Amino acid sequence: MLYCVNGELVPASEATVSVQDRGFKYGDAVFETLRAYDGQPFEWDRHVARLHRSCELLGFEPGYSDEFLHSKTLETLAANDLSEAYIRLSVTRGIHSGKLSPPSDPEQTLVIIVSELPRGGTEGHPVWDGPASVEIVDTARVADDAIPAAAKTHNYLNGILARCESGADETVMTDANGRLSEGATSNLIFSRDGRLHTPTLDGPVLPGITRAVVKELAAQLGIEIEVGSYTPADLRAADGACLTNTTWEIRPIEKVDGTHLGNCEQIEALRTAFDEYVESTHYDSPDS
Numbered sequence: 001m002l003y004c005v006n007g008e009l010v011p012a013s014e015a016t017v018s019v020q021d022r023g024f025k026y027g028d029a030v031f032e033t034l035r036a037y038d039g040q041p042f043e044w045d046r047h048v049a050r051l052h053r054s055c056e057l058l059g060f061e062p063g064y065s066d067e068f069l070h071s072k073t074l075e076t077l078a079a080n081d082l083s084e085a086y087i088r089l090s091v092t093r094g095i096h097s098g099k100l101s102p103p104s105d106p107e108q109t110l111v112i113i114v115s116e117l118p119r120g121g122t123e124g125h126p127v128w129d130g131p132a133s134v135e136i137v138d139t140a141r142v143a144d145d146a147i148p149a150a151a152k153t154h155n156y157l158n159g160i161l162a163r164c165e166s167g168a169d170e171t172v173m174t175d176a177n178g179r180l181s182e183g184a185t186s187n188l189i190f191s192r193d194g195r196l197h198t199p200t201l202d203g204p205v206l207p208g209i210t211r212a213v214v215k216e217l218a219a220q221l222g223i224e225i226e227v228g229s230y231t232p233a234d235l236r237a238a239d240g241a242c243l244t245n246t247t248w249e250i251r252p253i254e255k256v257d258g259t260h261l262g263n264c265e266q267i268e269a270l271r272t273a274f275d276e277y278v279e280s281t282h283y284d285s286p287d288s
C-alpha cells in the first residue's frame with residue numbers, strides 16, 4: 001500500500017510522523033473518515049466542511065486547500081488501484097517540541113490512509129457481519145464544554161474507554177445527565193411506537209454525515225426522525241434501532257444490553273433508500 005504523508009506517496013511501511021508531532025503527543029489533530037464508492041469520496045463537501053469546523057474548534061485553519069486535499073485523496077486511491085475504499089484523512093497541528101500551548105504558525109502534518117472495502121449501493125455488501133449487539137456503558141461521553149463533540153479529533157480515548165468497558169459491537173454512552181448521546185464511533189437512531197428518534201446535537205454528539213444523509217432521505221420518504229433528549233430506558237424499550245457511520249452506513253441493532261429488538265420497517269426502508277442514493281450518485285452512468 002502507498003499512503004500520502006505531507007503530499008508525498010510513500011510505502012505504508014515507511015509512512016511515519018515525527019515523535020514530536022502534536023497529533024502523536026497530544027491528540028492535537030483532526031481527521032475525517034470517508035468512504036469511496038466507484039473511485040469517488042461519498043459526500044466530500046460535507047466531510048471537508050466538518051474538517052474545517054473541527055479545525056476551527058481547535059483554533060487553527062487547515063494548512064491545505066480543499067482542492068489539494070481532494071486531489072491528494074484521489075491520487076492516493078489511484079496509486080493503490082482502489083475504487084471501493086475506506087479513507088482516513090488527518091491534519092495534525094504539526095511538529096512542535098516542548099510546549100503544550102500551540103504554536104501560532106504550525107507546520108501541519110497531513111496523512112491520508114486508504115484500504116479496500118466492498119462495493120456499496122444496491123449491488124453492494126455491508127462491511128459488517130450482522131446486526132449489532134450494543135451495550136449502554138457507564139463511561140460518560142465527555143462534556144461538550146470540555147471537548148467540543150463537533151470536533152472530530154485524534155483523541156478517541158473517550159470511545160476507547162467505552163469499548164474497553166464492554167466487548168459489544170458498539171457501546172452507547174450517555175452524557176453527564178444520563179441522556180443518550182452516541183456510540184463510540186456511530187450515531188444512534190431508534191424507533192418507538194412507530195416513530196424514529198435520534199439524540200439531539202445539542203448534547204455531546206458528533207454531527208455524523210451518515211446521520212445527516214439519513215435524515216434527508218427519511219424526509220424524502222415522508223418518515224419523520226424526531227430529534228430529542230432520551231434516556232437508556234427509551235432505547236431498551238425500542239421496537240427497533242440502528243447505528244450510522246460512514247463505513248457501516250446503516251447497521252441495524254439486534255440487541256441492547258442483552259434484550260432483543262425487533263426489525264423495524266422504517267429502518268429497512270431507510271437502508272434501501274441509502275443504497276439507492278449511493279447507487280444513483282456513484283455507480284449510475286450520467287446518461288443511464
Ligand code: PMP
Pocket residue numbers: 033159182183184185186187205206207208209210211244245246247
Ligand atoms: N459519532 C462518533 C463519535 C464517530 O466517531 C462517528 C464516526 N465518524 C460517528 C458518530 C458517525 O459519523 P459519520 O456518519 O460522519 O461517519
